[in-house]
Amino acid sequence: MFLAIDSVLSLPHASAMPLPTLRSSGDLLADRRYEYARAAFDEKDFEAAADLARQVLDLVPRFAAAHALLGRAEAERGKHEEAVGALRQALVIDPDDALGVRLDLARIGALTPGEAITEGYVQALFDDYAPKFERHLTEVLGYCGPELIVDALDRICTELARPFSFASALDLGCGTGLMAKALKGSYATIEGVDLSAKMLENARKSQLYDGLHQGHLTDFLASRREGEADLVVAADVFIYLAALDPVFSQVHRVLKGGGLFVFTVQTHAGEGVILGQDSRYAHGRAEIEDFAEAAGFAIRLFEAASIREDRGQPVPGFLAILER
Numbered sequence: 208m209f210l211a212i213d214s215v216l217s218l219p220h221a222s223a224m225p226l227p228t229l230r231s232s233g234d235l236l237a238d239r240r241y242e243y244a245r246a247a248f249d250e251k252d253f254e255a256a257a258d259l260a261r262q263v264l265d266l267v268p269r270f271a272a273a274h275a276l277l278g279r280a281e282a283e284r285g286k287h288e289e290a291v292g293a294l295r296q297a298l299v300i301d302p303d304d305a306l307g308v309r310l311d312l313a314r315i316g317a318l319t320p321g322e323a324i325t326e327g328y329v330q331a332l333f334d335d336y337a338p339k340f341e342r343h344l345t346e347v348l349g350y351c352g353p354e355l356i357v358d359a360l361d362r363i364c365t366e367l368a369r370p371f372s373f374a375s376a377l378d379l380g381c382g383t384g385l386m387a388k389a390l391k392g393s394y395a396t397i398e399g400v401d402l403s404a405k406m407l408e409n410a411r412k413s414q415l416y417d418g419l420h421q422g423h424l425t426d427f428l429a430s431r432r433e434g435e436a437d438l439v440v441a442a443d444v445f446i447y448l449a450a451l452d453p454v455f456s457q458v459h460r461v462l463k464g465g466g467l468f469v470f471t472v473q474t475h476a477g478e479g480v481i482l483g484q485d486s487r488y489a490h491g492r493a494e495i496e497d498f499a500e501a502a503g504f505a506i507r508l509f510e511a512a513s514i515r516e517d518r519g520q521p522v523p524g525f526l527a528i529l530e531r
Contacts, residue, residue: 232273237266244276248283256280271301275308282315291317303327310486320482321449326402326423329447333403337383352442352514353389355526356469360393360438363467363507363528373437377461379424379454379470380444384410391415394438400427428457436461441470443514446487449480451495455502462531468504469528471514485517492525504529 231238244259260277263270278293294317297308304325313323364371373394378386381399383406390397398418401407407419420427424444439458445451451472458468475481475489483489492509499506508528513521 232263232267232270234267237263237270237273240266241270241273241276244273244280248276248280251283253280253283257284269300271297272306274300275306275311278308279311282311287315290315303331305331307332307486310482313482320488321480323482324447324449324486324488330402330404333382333401334405337403337405337409350385350443350515352471353386355512355514356386356440356442356471357389357393359508359510359526359528360467360469367507367530369465373467375436376438376440377428377431377436378416379427379439379441380447381410381416381419382406384413384415386440386442387413387415390440400424425453425457428454428461431461433460434463437463437466439466439468441468443471445470445472445490449482449488451480451490452498452501455498455504459502459504459531464531466531467507467528468531469526471512471524471526473522473524475523485522489523495525495527499527499529504531 232241240259241263244256244263247253247259248256257277257280260273260280263273264277267273274293274297278290278297281293282290291312294308294312297306298304298312301308304327307324307328309318309325309328310323312318313320361371371393374396376390376394376397378384378397378399381387381401382403384399387397387399387410396417397415398420399407399410399416400420400422401410402421402423404421407421410416410419424441439462441454445454448454455468462468472495473483473487473489474492475483478491479494480488480490496506496509506527507530508526510526512524512526514524514526515522
């Protein structure tokens with residue numbers, strides 16, 4: 208599998224997605240100085256940001272956020288060795304990488320792109336994002352994934368002369384429950400999985416799910432019975448996964464014969480998977496088709512679809528429906 212990093216990356220975490228809120232260092236003076244450092248960084252005064260970050264670390268040597276900021280500032284100044292050292296120190300202190308430091312290391316060539324996004328980062332990101340998730344998606348990013356998926360499923364069910372109804376559905380990366388809301392009335396039971404406990408709290412409030420599970424979607428699928436589901440949905444979740452072949456294999460296992468797997472992916476013009484400038488993975492069409500064939504699926508729909516915007520521009524992607 209070809210894996211590359213987008214060569215036009217510039218600012219760290221250039222994305223419409225907010226970063227996780229940082230914990231306090233425990234020292235009020237250090238916290239204040241850290242905010243000055245962040246402000247200097249935002250104003251592109253990277254020398255001042257690096258100097259202020261070092262002052263923070265003089266006060267609180269094991270403050271991971273200050274190491275991360277120092278590394279990002281040094282990277283912007285072209286000081287590769289210093290940047291790598293500071294970023295790796297942040298990882299030593301925060302190995303779960305709630306700060307997304309691995310993304311920075313991948314950008315400067317110190318990690319492979321496939322190692323850039325971790326469960327810890329995604330969990331921290333969405334725990335912080337949960338209170339404003341739906342409003343941000345719809346009002347800022349123009350998110351329309353669930354609606355496009357429902358329309359596509361309706362079309363394919365009509366084409367296959369089968370009812371648009373499913374006895375058992377699984378929602379991968381369910382978030383706050385937008386997919387269950389869009390599909391309401393078309394399933395008898397639905398269960399969801401997500402890394403973020405706070406997103407699951409919001410999904411629980413919808414009272415639509417028969418079961419909600421916290422964890423990685425591949426582990427969740429591996430725990431399910433063979434042939435138990437009629438429908439598996441993955442809406443805008445594969446942007447955080449470099450390797451999709453294990454997911455396709457597990458989905459095929461848990462689906463009944465004739466069951467449908469519907470998902471969206473972000474894409475790019477080349478082959479394989481890249482880590483784009485928006486800190487998300489984009490997959491090539493040929494790779495997706497290869498995974499589908501290798502897992503044993505029949506492709507019933509594969510069409511271009513933009514389900515959200517990034518900085519006001521439609522994000523290129525695909526919507527696919529596979530049949531077991």
